[in-house]
Amino acid sequence: MSRNVLERVLHQLSVDRAAKQRFREDAEGFLRRFALSDDERQMVLDFNVLALQTAGVNPMLTMGFWQELSPNRDMRAYMARLRPVSDGEAVHVAALKQ
Template sequence: MSRNVLEKLMHQLCIDRATKQRFRDEPEKLLQRLALTDEEKAMLLSFDVAGLQRLGVNPMLTMGYWQENAPDRSPGAYMKALRPDAVDSSSVFSAALKR
């Protein structure tokens, strides 16, 4: 597992505009140069934040990564990605989500 590499990349994707743009334009090319497994690359490309958290990636980094880069950046979509088995967004609790 390459948790440190994942966390460093996700941090860069939260704060560095050039890295974010490269990830949008050519994500495979950006990931190619990093010491990541194919599974980890697939998780990043599919925004599998639940899988990344199961690998031990810091939840604050997964949330920042989602909010800065995901196609649907809404908190509800993020929570749905964390708990795909939830019936609806009201069945997922988060103190950070306010209505």
């Protein structure tokens, strides 16, 4: 796993408007520019924040990526990807709790 490359990708997608637009238009094409394995590329394409965090990616980067580009930018959905979230539970933590 190339955690540093994954973090660079997510950082760019969180702060660079042109990168966000390129990702929206052609996510696979955008990701081809980076030295990612097929599994890593799929994590990003699937917005698999659990797999990204398990691979060591900074939780703030996964949360920023989710909030900027995910089809469902709701934080409850983000948290549900990391762990089960009960009705009425506050969802303010970005990291996977273990």
